[in-house]
Amino acid sequence: MLRKGLSRTGRVLAGLALAALVGGAADTPAPLDIAHWRQVFARPDHTPTPGDNPATPEKVALGAKLFEDARLSGAGDVACASCHQAELSFSDGVDRHVGHDGQPLDRRTPPLWNLAWGLSFFWDGRAPSLETQAMVPIENAREMAGNLQTALRALSADPQMRQEFARAFPDDPAVTQANLAKALSAFQRTLVSPETRFDRWVKGDDTALEPDELAGFSLFVGKAGCVACHQGWRFTDEAFHDIGLTSGDKGRGPVLGVGAADHAFKTPSLRERVWSAPYMHDGSLTTFEDVVDHYADRVVQRSTLSADLPRRIALSAGERAQLVAFLNTLSSDDPPRPASLPARTMALGAVADAVSASTISQKDRRFTPGAVILKAGDALRILNDDTRVHNVRLDGPGKSFSSDAQNPGDTVTIGFDQPGHYDVICGIHPEMRLSVDVAQAR
Numbered sequence: 001m002l003r004k005g006l007s008r009t010g011r012v013l014a015g016l017a018l019a020a021l022v023g024g025a026a027d028t029p030a031p032l033d034i035a036h037w038r039q040v041f042a043r044p045d046h047t048p049t050p051g052d053n054p055a056t057p058e059k060v061a062l063g064a065k066l067f068e069d070a071r072l073s074g075a076g077d078v079a080c081a082s083c084h085q086a087e088l089s090f091s092d093g094v095d096r097h098v099g100h101d102g103q104p105l106d107r108r109t110p111p112l113w114n115l116a117w118g119l120s121f122f123w124d125g126r127a128p129s130l131e132t133q134a135m136v137p138i139e140n141a142r143e144m145a146g147n148l149q150t151a152l153r154a155l156s157a158d159p160q161m162r163q164e165f166a167r168a169f170p171d172d173p174a175v176t177q178a179n180l181a182k183a184l185s186a187f188q189r190t191l192v193s194p195e196t197r198f199d200r201w202v203k204g205d206d207t208a209l210e211p212d213e214l215a216g217f218s219l220f221v222g223k224a225g226c227v228a229c230h231q232g233w234r235f236t237d238e239a240f241h242d243i244g245l246t247s248g249d250k251g252r253g254p255v256l257g258v259g260a261a262d263h264a265f266k267t268p269s270l271r272e273r274v275w276s277a278p279y280m281h282d283g284s285l286t287t288f289e290d291v292v293d294h295y296a297d298r299v300v301q302r303s304t305l306s307a308d309l310p311r312r313i314a315l316s317a318g319e320r321a322q323l324v325a326f327l328n329t330l331s332s333d334d335p336p337r338p339a340s341l342p343a344r345t346m347a348l349g350a351v352a353d354a355v356s357a358s359t360i361s362q363k364d365r366r367f368t369p370g371a372v373i374l375k376a377g378d379a380l381r382i383l384n385d386d387t388r389v390h391n392v393r394l395d396g397p398g399k400s401f402s403s404d405a406q407n408p409g410d411t412v413t414i415g416f417d418q419p420g421h422y423d424v425i426c427g428i429h430p431e432m433r434l435s436v437d438v439a440q441a442r
């Protein structure tokens with residue numbers, strides 16, 4: 001509270017000083033297209049939930065309890081909430097949490113806001129769903145050092161728990177691994193970050209942002225280039241980028257087996273980050289000021305840098321302060337409480353009408369067309385006419401494929417011999433989805 005109050009005053013003063021100093025700045029930015037950006041950053045009115053794990057109040061309540069239950073850990077001393085602390089944006093305030101072996105973990109504890117919209121989980125995206133993610137920390141020797149079977153036995157021995165599992169899962173009233181994962185995930189999907197001053201501005205309140213904050217937003221979507229990756233109301237494209245930090249962690253590369261994705265990490269949301277310092281996968285940057293200085297002049301030059309990262313951004317001290325002022329408007333003034341939105345069962349990602357085509361384009365991080373019909377025996381050509389490196393992947397029953405790094409200009413050809421449905425994605429930009437239906441050859 002105090003910290004935030006001070007920084008708010010500091011911001012106003014900095015803004016005033018700045019206006020006096022740079023009154024006639026040399027490079028005039030393009031005028032802000034307010035109507036456009038208000039549309040781009042509008043919040044949704046419901047939370048997506050997967051069809052096989054619909055949210056019910058009983059399930060969410062059970063998940064919330066399990067999230068704080070140390071019986072999930074080997075020694076009964078660590079719960080999910082030990083590292084993901086509500087008052088710290090479900091993070092832990094340290095660069096790297098000290099693990100069970102007394103050594104710091106490899107990566108920083110990420111905040112858990114707005115994961116219902118996530119397409120992959122962990123900094124390197126190695127878990128495809130919240131349900132699969134939840135089991136990992138329990139058995140991780142350095143995190144909870146637990147054993148699932150032991151944890152399930154401990155929970156089953158508690159009559160109250162048995163009853164709560166039965167209420168949450170009336171069709172399958174048992175304390176099982178699947179139900180544990182479903183309850184934890186259903187709870188985590190309710191962690192929607194609340195509206196902040198920025199959202200009031202998005203909804204049309206022109207007075208919600210101070211002039212220096214609005215100037216910071218202009219830089220964010222303009223010459224600072226931040227919006228290339230931090231896009232949409234959650235401020236993430238769900239993609240993996242190398243932004244040139246000094247850390248030796250290879251991130252997404254080893255997960256995909258694609259060297260071009262080395263040092264790439266999932267773009268984090270920027271919501272409620274005032275409460276979750278320090279920043280980045282290694283917790284190496286302490287303040288928003290450090291983050292902005294990083295992008296402006298500390299990027300480590302290497303071949304794996306994201307095509308979406310501006311190579312040089314000239315930002316004056318005043319402009320840096322404005323960017324920081326804007327970042328602050330994405331956080332609540334008091335420790336945030338989750339906002340609840342009605343849940344709606346839906347698949348993430350738009351489903352396009354399938355057309356018959358043999359060549360697919362990948363321009364602007366989109367497969368076009370997004371859905372195709374083929375005949376068994378046909379081949380599909382996928383042309384990278386984008387400016388970015390892609391990694392075409394297909395994982396399905398009886399068929400798996402990875403293109404390795406597909407550079408701009410490269411074409412990848414996949415043959416389809418068996419009828420069926422296939423989903424093709426880009427391993428570096430998982431929001432790119434191509435649905436392939438292969439019909440029986442006649």
Ligand code: HEC
Nearest residue numbers: 079080083097105107108109110121122123124134137143
């Ligand atoms: C010892 C600290 C610790 C505990 C306990 C812990 N986590 Fe985490 N959590 C982490 C760290 C560190 C990461 C990042 C690891 C990585 O990306 O490789 C993480 C990542 C996650 C993520 C991915 C978030 C994202 O943005 O992709 C989720 C979800 C999550 N944890 C949920 C849980 C749940 C549920 C539990 C309890 C079953 C739990 N965590 C227990 C430290 C912890």
Ligand code: HEC
Nearest residue numbers: 224225226229241265266267268279280281295306308309
């Ligand atoms: C090329 C894509 C890209 C661009 C452009 C970009 N970011 Fe990021 N941002 C990321 C990724 C990826 C991370 C996490 C990197 C890591 O941990 O290795 C990140 C991390 C952050 C974080 C830390 C969040 C946290 O919780 O740790 C902040 C704050 C941030 N960016 C702000 C900005 C600002 C401000 C700009 C514009 C000056 C910007 N970003 C430009 C991709 C991008």
